[in-house]
Amino acid sequence: MSSKMTKKRANLRDVAAAAGVSVATASRVMNTPEAVSEATRQKVQAAMDSLRFMPSAAARAINSGRSRFVGALVPTLDNAIFARYLSRLESQLDKHRLSLVVSTTDGIPEIEAEKARTLINIGAEGLIMSGITHRPALYELINRGGIPAIATSYYDPDFALPTIGYDNAAAAFTALSHLTGLGHSRISVIHGPTETNDRTGTRVEALRRRPDGAKIEFYLEPLSIEGGCSGVQRVLEARPDTTAILCMSDVQATGALYELQRCDISVPGGLSLLGIDDLPGSAHLCPGLTTVHLPVARMGLAAADAIAGWVENGTVPEPVLLESRLVNRSSTGRLGDVTLTEVTRTGAAD
């Protein structure tokens, strides 16, 4: 055994001692090398290399008060809509030299609050949440720490936190209007949980309040392809005179389309199908899914800028409303009409 088996990672004191300088000088070599003479710089550099010195992130953070990362809370990563959003969020945060910690909540408020606590415990400088419905404990946490926090996927200028998102009620109504404009009045809506998901809740509520002359029935299903499948089964059984199915998410619409095809019901000849989200794959279903495009990439970008401005300069961001819009592909048609509408080839980039 050698006399010194010190495996401990070298710190700045070790480096300084090895180089025969003070810790202050060693520190300067890292942060303000121009303030150190060339000879000393090289001495210290050599010591750092031979000791395999790596600065401690925690020690840095304790001085700067900065951790250089923020946390995002999303229901799931398995839905492409969130993946797309996070993708842009991460790349834009990177431009602000900020990293992204991702936490999934499964859409459960308790888990969200718990994960938010974890994010703050590990040092997140800011929080980006999904929607505006959260546990009181989460708000207390944010208030207590004065943590910059924004809510996304939902626009509400009156909300306590800055919101960056789209008008979910308008998106649902855009979808409904498209169907009623095509002559449909017996419409079945397949949607995910509304209790814990305010985006879905707002969409459903908008349709209940402004049925636009249509007779709408609602079917609650899990937010998955399978949910879309079973939703269609229920619709066909309970309401065979339905002429159009409106899914509150493209994931469910994908499942619905699959099930309709399995039942040999042509779309849009036999039944019109409409989604909300505009996933990357929705354009490539057959027929291409008509849907309401949600600008999640722009949202990721805006959210990144907003939280970055807040944590860097203390600028509390303004709410941002992003416009959703109908993407007319081939899964919807005029009532009683078999002519296909023009195909929009690929999804929009935003």
Add this chain to the structure above:
Amino acid sequence: MSSKMTKKRANLRDVAAAAGVSVATASRVMNTPEAVSEATRQKVQAAMDSLRFMPSAAARAINSGRSRFVGALVPTLDNAIFARYLSRLESQLDKHRLSLVVSTTDGIPEIEAEKARTLINIGAEGLIMSGITHRPALYELINRGGIPAIATSYYDPDFALPTIGYDNAAAAFTALSHLTGLGHSRISVIHGPTETNDRTGTRVEALRRRPDGAKIEFYLEPLSIEGGCSGVQRVLEARPDTTAILCMSDVQATGALYELQRCDISVPGGLSLLGIDDLPGSAHLCPGLTTVHLPVARMGLAAADAIAGWVENGTVPEPVLLESRLVNRSSTGRLGDVTLTEVTRTGAAD
């Protein structure tokens, strides 16, 4: 103006002073409350509440030497295969009370090295990378800091770092064998970049070395739906006698299927189509995409356990080989045969 506008966040000293105790006692209230008398505990707790005290993550980290988060480097979040993987990675890391920082590299080694540096700078305790081809600078970084790091999506027991993944060559060969077994011999392969992506590179190389009696031509295309579309265009132009198209990723296969349908070429009647990945949506294309299932969810789970064990106990993980397997749906058929094979309804959960 009030006499004290001290906006600075309260620290433990402030709390201790307000409660009339020492910092040590205040600290104990947080960490070992059972070692503090009930009366003192309440005094301190009250002081913490009124001062809105929040412990500093950095100060904690500097003492414990733990940051409680690890970093993952993936090419992109936009491909569902990575989203699925990260989804499971994150949920399993959470069981180890570890958070996940996600960094995307666009498959560019320089960006990967840079982002790895950033991850370590902000304090990541471990690194989970994709594939085994990286810049020397990245290895130096890992070695210098002695940072636990594993490579995923690739199995190679001889690699310097522990690998957790599948045999990419075997996956490609499984796909090829399926096609040759159905009588196909004029096969066109559409694949993504091989220079920067060793997973794709290994798959392509495997097919070049063991063509299994087939005449294979290779078409390099971007790893996107559009890449699949243009790949099909090139195949139809350059090699119209092709009887089967093998895509090295489901994303490209999705685009290929779309383009084939646009050209009124039935699948598998006119042409067989095969993918690799088994995305959640692949089962719901029409026809359902026959593909090689890559166990990315199991991989996320294994990677989480591996890196957690390493950072918690110093246990260097063993390489893990995960089996891929063919998922036979309806996009491939016997040469000259129009009979559809049985449909596998949904993707496997792993």
Add this chain to the structure above:
DNA sequence: ATGGTTGATGAAACCAGTTACATGTGTCAA
């Protein structure tokens, strides 16, 4: 020759916690 300025460096305080060790008090058995 001398006062002023610049440049390089070190000593020590500081950030915000944790924790080893010391101290003091109260209880109980010998």
Add this chain to the structure above:
DNA sequence: TTGACACATGTAACTGGTTTCATCAACCAT
């Protein structure tokens, strides 16, 4: 009555950097 011991608490060292301030030598203009 005293020694032993548990319990509650305080003192101060410690984590690993950054930064302020002081020091000192070299250089330059007066």
